[in-house]
Amino acid sequence: MKKLIFSAFSLMLLFSCSNDENANGTQDTAATEAHHRGCASHEIHERQLRENPxxxxxxxxxxxxxxxxIAEGRIVNGVLEIPVVFNVLYRTASENISLAQLQSQIDVLNEDFQGINADYNSSNPYNSVRGALNVRFVLDNVVRKSTTKTSWGTRDAMKNSRQGGINPTSPTTKLNYWVCTIGGGILGYAQFPGGSSATDGVVVDSRYTGRVGTATAPFNLGRTATHEVGHWMNLRHIWGDATCGSDLVADTPTHNAPNSGVPAVGHRSTCSGQPLEMYMNYMDYTDDRGMYMFSSGQASRMAAIFSTSGPRSSFR
Known part of the structure; x- marks a missing residue:
């Protein structure tokens, strides 16, 4: 098990996987169906670090x-309710996903974060460190806007009405979730705690939101949003966005790189000691059906941001 190393934090802040973008923030290539998970949170955070010293x-x-x-053990009292505002940007009827599909995403978030998902009890070597968070996601509002854009890129244009997007609603007290075609093979991305409120929230492609309607395999179980909201709650990718890197969580094993698809049982890392990888963790890159747990340490880390002194204390 790796040790949480604070000094390494500044070298690996945030999570994302992004393709080159043009000057107006749209992708140069048309959106295509993704066969491998693409999360753009880490690269976007690195860009924000460059832009804001x-x-x-x-x-x-x-x-x-x-x-x-985490050390004090005073994190969240009772159930923390998190209102979710869906900002849907659509060019086609299929992109204007239904209320039922959006509600199915809320259902997935509640199941996954509360540890009541049907596959939570799947037998694996890390059952003893499974973790859950005492939160409840609630559908607060749906804002819809027609657009002529074929893809939005990863420079937050979808969050700005002056660029054709939708401005966030009360981002210090509501989780804003933009639904749009991102392009470049990106399924979604999130902003970590500490960034600008004008761009705070998560972005997920309409085809990977929820588990009904247009939800597209192998990312058709709503786990892209679980992954991105994990980032929004301050979780790193499990491989630390570096070869054998640290995700700043003590009870997750060291991964040499992200996993894709659904790894075979017993898959081990090439890192020192060849630890058994926690490839069923939501913060890996496996297919939706291959991920079904957070660790206890991850749950504590997420809860910490809602403490009275935490960066998302305004949600209490």
């Missing part, structure tokens, strides 16, 4: 708050 210090302070909140 003060963000690194702010993120370091969040790490100190997180460590203290």
């Amino acid at each position: 003060l963000l690194a210090q702010k993120m370091a302070e969040i790490e100190q708050i997180t460590d203290r909140a």
